Amino acid sequence: MAIELNDGSRMAAPVIRQQRLGEVAYLAIVRPEQRDRLRKNLTTGAMEPIPNGTDRQGRPKVKQEMVVHAIAMPGTTMEARIGDEGGVPAPGDRVRLILKAKGFGEWIEARRQHRRGRLTVGDVLVLETRWAQQYDQDGNPKARAPRSKTRPPPMRCRATSRSASTAR
Numbered sequence: 083m084a085i086e087l088n089d090g091s092r093m094a095a096p097v098i099r100q101q102r103l104g105e106v107a108y109l110a111i112v113r114p115e116q117r118d119r120l121r122k123n124l125t126t127g128a129m130e131p132i133p134n135g136t137d138r139q140g141r142p143k144v145k146q147e148m149v150v151h152a153i154a155m156p157g158t159t160m161e162a163r164i165g166d167e168g169g170v171p172a173p174g175d176r177v178r179l180i181l182k183a184k185g186f187g188e189w190i191e192a193r194r195q196h197r198r199g200r201l202t203v204g205d206v207l208v209l210e211t212r213w214a215q216q217y218d219q220d221g222n223p224k225a226r227a228p229r230s231k232t233r234p235p236p237m238r239c240r241a242t243s244r245s246a247s248t249a250r
Contacts, residue, residue, distance in 0.1 A: 096162035109152035
């Protein structure tokens with residue numbers, strides 16, 4: 083039976099959360115969406131883009147994020163939340179993955195290595211949490227990272243081409 087991806091409702095899908103070491107998410111990609119990052123203006127309460135310097139012509143740039151709309155697959159152990167409600171998504175549930183900063187950069191690198199950057203609906207994204215780093219409010223690491231040169235990246239995104247029906 084086919085999964086209806088657009089049921090007409092405007093309700094947002096829950097967001098995959100990388101919270102614990104050893105968690106894995108198997109996601110069948112529906113579509114990636116690049117958008118401006120927004121933050122709430124504390125004086126007006128309105129959402130506004132986060133500035134990120136200027137381009138070569140002096141025009142202001144805005145920080146970007148990648149939103150990957152996907153379908154959860156069997157074997158997913160990462161929790162997905164929206165508001166106060168959450169839990170591990172069941173196979174076939176709609177979810178979103180929001181990648182910012184380093185995660186966004188790792189997405190770009192993984193995409194370049196996958197069929198020369200061409201993604202199609204149903205490609206499988208395997209997201210693993212292998213290690214974590216805490217940061218203070220200024221964005222500086224709280225503790226020194228391990229000195230191991232073989233340390234894996236914190237959020238490794240790997241797009242593979244497997245049929246959703248044959249994936250784990």
